[in-house]
Amino acid sequence: MGTDDGAKGAAAGGSKASTGGTSDAKAAASDDASLERVEDSAGGKARFVHTLWRATSLAKIYYSGDHKVRARTLLAGMLFMCATTTALMVVFSYVQRDMMTALSNKDKEGFYEAIYKYLGVIAIAAPLFAMYQYVQDLVALEWRLWLTRLLVREYFGNDAYFKLKAEGSMDNPDQRICDDTRNFVNACNAVLLAFVQKILSMGAFFGVLYGISPNLLYFCFAYSLFGTIVTTKFFGARLMGLHYQALRREATMRFGLVRAREHAESIALYRGAKREAANARAALASVAAVMYRRVAWIRNLTLFTNAYDFATFCLPSLIIAPRYFAGEVEFGVVTQAGFAFRTVQSALNIIINNFETLSGLAAETDRLEKLLALLSGSPPPPPPVSSTDDDPNELMSLKDVSVRTPITDRLLWRGLTLDLKDGDSVLVVGPSGCGKSSLLRVVAGVWDSGSGDVVAPPRDDALFLPQTPYMPLGSLRAQLLFPAEIGDADATATAAEEVEAIISDASLFTDDDLHAALDVAGLGDLPSRFANEGGLDAVEEWTDVLSAGEQQRVAFARLFLRHPSVAFLDEATSALDERNESRMYASLKKHCSAYVSVGHRSTLLAFHSHVLRFVAATDGGGSWVLERAEEYEKTRFGGGGREKGGGKGDGDGNGSSWGFGAW
Numbered sequence: 001m002g003t004d005d006g007a008k009g010a011a012a013g014g015s016k017a018s019t020g021g022t023s024d025a026k027a028a029a030s031d032d033a034s035l036e037r038v039e040d041s042a043g044g045k046a047r048f049v050h051t052l053w054r055a056t057s058l059a060k061i062y063y064s065g066d067h068k069v070r071a072r073t074l075l076a077g078m079l080f081m082c083a084t085t086t087a088l089m090v091v092f093s094y095v096q097r098d099m100m101t102a103l104s105n106k107d108k109e110g111f112y113e114a115i116y117k118y119l120g121v122i123a124i125a126a127p128l129f130a131m132y133q134y135v136q137d138l139v140a141l142e143w144r145l146w147l148t149r150l151l152v153r154e155y156f157g158n159d160a161y162f163k164l165k166a167e168g169s170m171d172n173p174d175q176r177i178c179d180d181t182r183n184f185v186n187a188c189n190a191v192l193l194a195f196v197q198k199i200l201s202m203g204a205f206f207g208v209l210y211g212i213s214p215n216l217l218y219f220c221f222a223y224s225l226f227g228t229i230v231t232t233k234f235f236g237a238r239l240m241g242l243h244y245q246a247l248r249r250e251a252t253m254r255f256g257l258v259r260a261r262e263h264a265e266s267i268a269l270y271r272g273a274k275r276e277a278a279n280a281r282a283a284l285a286s287v288a289a290v291m292y293r294r295v296a297w298i299r300n301l302t303l304f305t306n307a308y309d310f311a312t313f314c315l316p317s318l319i320i321a322p323r324y325f326a327g328e329v330e331f332g333v334v335t336q337a338g339f340a341f342r343t344v345q346s347a348l349n350i351i352i353n354n355f356e357t358l359s360g361l362a363a364e365t366d367r368l369e370k371l372l373a374l375l376s377g378s379p380p381p382p383p384p385v386s387s388t389d390d391d392p393n394e395l396m397s398l399k400d401v402s403v404r405t406p407i408t409d410r411l412l413w414r415g416l417t418l419d420l421k422d423g424d425s426v427l428v429v430g431p432s433g434c435g436k437s438s439l440l441r442v443v444a445g446v447w448d449s450g451s452g453d454v455v456a457p458p459r460d461d462a463l464f465l466p467q468t469p470y471m472p473l474g475s476l477r478a479q480l481l482f483p484a485e486i487g488d489a490d491a492t493a494t495a496a497e498e499v500e501a502i503i504s505d506a507s508l509f510t511d512d513d514l515h516a517a518l519d520v521a522g523l524g525d526l527p528s529r530f531a532n533e534g535g536l537d538a539v540e541e542w543t544d545v546l547s548a549g550e551q552q553r554v555a556f557a558r559l560f561l562r563h564p565s566v567a568f569l570d571e572a573t574s575a576l577d578e579r580n581e582s583r584m585y586a587s588l589k590k591h592c593s594a595y596v597s598v599g600h601r602s603t604l605l606a607f608h609s610h611v612l613r614f615v616a617a618t619d620g621g622g623s624w625v626l627e628r629a630e631e632y633e634k635t636r637f638g639g640g641g642r643e644k645g646g647g648k649g650d651g652d653g654n655g656s657s658w659g660f661g662a663w
């Protein structure tokens with residue numbers, strides 16, 4: 001947390017994080033604005049040029065990144081093959097012309113000669129086209145992998161995944177990372193190759209067409225211009241906008257289904273299946289509404305382009321036929337004129353012919369650009385400041401810290417000053433919603449909206465235990481080792497190398513260590529319960545097969561394994577019985593130097609040396625009181641004790657002195 005007020009904060013972690021649905025609703029609203037922007041921006045040819053420009057800027061990240069030598073080599077190979085295959089098509093047109101002329105002249109010898117040439121072209125073309133397709137696939141695959149890795153790194157770096165969700169500024173980042181990257185890369189390749197191919201073939205057939213009839217060439221230009229104007233003016237904006245909207249709505253529907261799967265048990269207990277089904281149907285209806293409009297507009301576009309394309313089969317013949325009847329040109333020239341006309345015309349119609357790809361590219365470019373901009377704009381968490389400079393015993397220190405909620409910017413409490421030293425244990429209490437968990441968010445660095453100075457323990461020396469522990473996918477071993485200490489992987493790391501990084505962290509702990517940690521957490525029998533599934537290596541959906549209390553004890557086992565200096569517990573024993581709670585806290589004291597707990601239960605008091613009590617204020621900016629546990633107990637339960645520091649004293653931001661230095 002810096003010294004100035006800011007509004008860049010993010011929402012709560014763990015069990016109290018804002019729901020994806022809420023963020024998505026907000027994102028949907030913000031995306032409607034983007035949709036309008038896309039619709040606005042898609043109105044004409046100039047906008048397509050703008051799309052291409054933006055897509056090129058996005059592509060540059062890859063072609064000038066750490067993979068650039070291989071990326072550029074593959075790209076050059078792909079473009080070379082594109083040029084070669086295009087040249088083969090020109091040769092093919094001449095062979096075909098000779099064949100047609102020989103046929104119409106009943107020239108048997110000429111016909112077979114043309115057939116041999118034709119076979120020769122096929123012998124070269126068949127392997128070349130196969131290789132061309134292979135290189136295209138390789139370029140797309142490697143580019144997509146690179147871009148996805150970059151997004152994954154940025155998404156999980158600097159807590160961006162958390163902040164994006166909390167701020168609700170982005171819908172479905174998962175879809176952007178998985179699907180939009182693939183579609184973007186494929187669309188870029190398709191458009192690039194179409195351009196290169198069309199420009200080359202236009203260059204080749206331009207001369208052919210001009211040689212046959214300059215008038216035919218002029219007509220070709222006029223015809224293409226007409227087609228492009230009609231298409232972009234009438235279909236451009238509409239289809240681009242609909243494509244964008246379809247992407248967003250499909251992702252939102254999928255997100256709803258994934259969410260229902262994640263919360264299957266709660267939904268079943270609430271008997272909420274009908275409601276969820278209604279949600280899914282509503283999402284489907286919203287997808288359907290866009291898709292109906294989209295298919296209707298595609299039908300209209302196809303109607304136009306079909307008529308437009310079919311005309312190209314007779315228009316050149318109409319123009320060249322009088323010269324054929326006058327005996328000025330041979331029959332083969334008529335067919336070649338048609339072929340050349342269609343080739344040049346399709347090159348000039350690049351926008352019409354790639355309309356769907358271009359409208360998709362516009363939407364995907366927009367979505368990826370936005371995601372990258374938000375991810376790269378996500379500030380790194382405050383660097384862990386070592387507390388050993390001033391006082392080697394000081395593990396954490398807050399000085400005059402005031403906290404505001406992100407987005408709503410509501411002052412929760414102010415002027416908190418607190419030092420945590422070796423052997424300290426603080427219980428944070430106060431009414432629901434007063435900002436107890438927010439204190440942990442501030443210390444963890446995931447909330448930075450507020451003011452004051454925070455010296456937090458280094459991230460790898462502190463462990464946070466939320467009320468609902470996160471159970472990652474994987475084995476029982478993976479549950480215990482979470483969060484693994486994994487260094488930054490190489491951008492080109494293979495799956496095996498990524499797995500290796502996780503295993504090398506795992507190798508820091510022996511099976512005996514894991515069993516011992518489970519024993520302390522009262523879960524010593526867990527591996528044997530899953531013996532048939534592999535014991536420590538059993539892979540289960542752990543949130544489903546462990547009770548809430550067992551999951552909380554797995555979180556304690558993580559702590560007993562890693563021995564952090566400081567532990568932060570947010571109602572981390574809420575699902576445990578008193579005996580287990582007291583067992584966890586008794587072991588906690590032995591496994592870390594200091595801890596801070598948030599909780600409502602009076603039984604917790606016995607395990608803490610101090611109590612930090614937040615007192616909510618109706619006008620915002622609640623006060624706080626810090627006292628020794630026994631004094632708090634006397635005040636609250638013994639009767640007669642004075643409620644120290646409440647109201648004015650500490651709540652006015654000057655409460656730094658009370659209780660400090662005494663512990």
Ligand SMILES: Nc1ncnc2c1ncn2[C@@H]1O[C@H](COP(=O)(O)OP(=O)(O)OP(=O)(O)O)[C@@H](O)[C@H]1O
Binds near residue numbers: 010012018435438
């Ligand atoms: N991401 C967020 N954006 C805006 N307000 C938030 C956000 N997260 C939490 N709040 C609000 O901040 C206030 C404090 O939340 P916090 O979770 O710290 O409360 P708490 O004291 O731990 O409550 P409880 O005892 O019920 O768990 C609440 O009013 C909550 O609605």
